[in-house]
Amino acid sequence: xxxxxxxxxxxxxxxxxxxxxxxxxxxSGFGGVLPWARRVLVEQKRWMTTEEFNExxxxxxxxxxxxxxxxxxxxxxxxxxxxxxxxxxxxxLGPPLAIVMVLAILYERYGDIEALSRILTGVSAAAVGLxxxxxxxxxxxxxxxxxxxxxxxxxxxxVGVALMHWPLPYVFLGxxxxxxxFAWFKR
Amino acid sequence: xxxxPLTSLFGYFALLSLFAVGGANAAIPEMHRVAVDVMxxxxxxxxxxxxxxxxxxxxxxxxxxxxxxxxVAGFAxxxxxxxxxxxPTCTLAFVVARTWDRFKEARWRMAIQNGxxxxxxxxxxxxxxxxxxxxxxxxxxxxxxAVTAAVAFFTRMNPLWIFxxxxxxxxxxxx
Numbered sequence: 001x002x003x004x005x006x007x008x009x010x011x012x013x014x015x016x017x018x019x020x021x022x023x024x025x026x027x028s029g030f031g032g033v034l035p036w037a038r039r040v041l042v043e044q045k046r047w048m049t050t051e052e053f054n055e056x057x058x059x060x061x062x063x064x065x066x067x068x069x070x071x072x073x074x075x076x077x078x079x080x081x082x083x084x085x086x087x088x089x090x091x092x093l094g095p096p097l098a099i100v101m102v103l104a105i106l107y108e109r110y111g112d113i114e115a116l117s118r119i120l121t122g123v124s125a126a127a128v129g130l131x132x133x134x135x136x137x138x139x140x141x142x143x144x145x146x147x148x149x150x151x152x153x154x155x156x157x158x159v160g161v162a163l164m165h166w167p168l169p170y171v172f173l174g175x176x177x178x179x180x181x182f183a184w185f186k187r
Numbered sequence: 188x189x190x191x192p193l194t195s196l197f198g199y200f201a202l203l204s205l206f207a208v209g210g211a212n213a214a215i216p217e218m219h220r221v222a223v224d225v226m227x228x229x230x231x232x233x234x235x236x237x238x239x240x241x242x243x244x245x246x247x248x249x250x251x252x253x254x255x256x257x258x259v260a261g262f263a264x265x266x267x268x269x270x271x272x273x274x275p276t277c278t279l280a281f282v283v284a285r286t287w288d289r290f291k292e293a294r295w296r297m298a299i300q301n302g303x304x305x306x307x308x309x310x311x312x313x314x315x316x317x318x319x320x321x322x323x324x325x326x327x328x329x330x331x332x333a334v335t336a337a338v339a340f341f342t343r344m345n346p347l348w349i350f351x352x353x354x355x356x357x358x359x360x361x362x
Contacts, residue, residue, distance in 0.1 A: 138308045142308065169206050
């Protein structure tokens with residue numbers, strides 16, 4: 001454990017505090033909850049150290065499905081078993097789902113209105129741009145290393161899903177064994 | 188398809204959740220394939236709109252699943268879709284969290300984790316491609332995408348401001 005990180009709190013948050021913390025980071029997180037998860041859990045509440053956060057996040061990425069959702073379950077279960085996991089998940093998903101449901105109702109009712117549809121055209125063009133920036137940030141370290149199989153697998157996954165329109169499970173099951181094997185023998 | 192839409196929603200999203208390495212953004216092309224091409228629940232344009240709405244709302248990106256579910260089968264649809272997308276993987280997360288420490292340093296775990304990184308990159312890149320085709324219908328929209336990508340890559344500007352500017356451009360009628 002590094003000396004710069006605050007010591008692991010022995011203090012256990014109550015279920016209500018757990019809910020409020022995850023609800024707070026969720027509604028603060030525009031375009032990604034993760035930076036807020038770090039800010040709230042590590043810096044403000046000091047419920048975990050930076051190392052613990054990174055390690056818990058590595059586990060959440062290792063699991064399939066939405067990363068932040070996995071993170072809330074792993075974190076919640078460590079603090080309070082099944083109720084802890086359920087409460088953290090509810091805090092993370094509840095408030096944004098309520099907001100999105102209101103937007104969904106508005107969209108189904110008023111989506112045909114010219115002005116709204118124009119605004120959404122602009123926003124979706126920008127949303128794609130944000131996603132491209134995410135891809136670029138992920139890809140940069142991968143393409144800087146020489147003699148690396150990773151770009152080939154990334155390219156194959158892209159071609160299979162984006163250009164060939166093959167179902168994701170087939171592409172995944174076809175590529176994952178080889179990608180894992182390469183990662184196994186690389187070190 | 189004479190299937191109950193709730194059954195289809197549940198089946199598709201439960202299966203999808205188990206293959207979504209790299210999170211909700213990596214699952215976008217498969218959602219698009221199913222919702223637009225296979226089931227024809229919505230148009231390309233509506234799918235791009237829903238992605239934009241999910242980005243406008245705070246919280247995890249996975250809420251797009253609730254929007255798709257609502258479009259298909261109302262509130263029941265959104266509940267079933269989000270439950271199917273999160274249920275299996277949350278159960279798995281809960282179980283694995285208890286045994287994780289035992290194999291944290293295992294070589295096979297590192298191999299799986301490292302092997303997944305390029306796949307999730309390829310899938311998220313595919314998401315960007317699919318969404319760009321749905322959203323960028325003319326050169327102005329394409330320009331907004333390009334400028335946003337550059338701004339988000341080189342600065343740490345809050346995406347909400349980018350959305351406000353892009354929405355204003357859209358409203359002006361250029362796009």
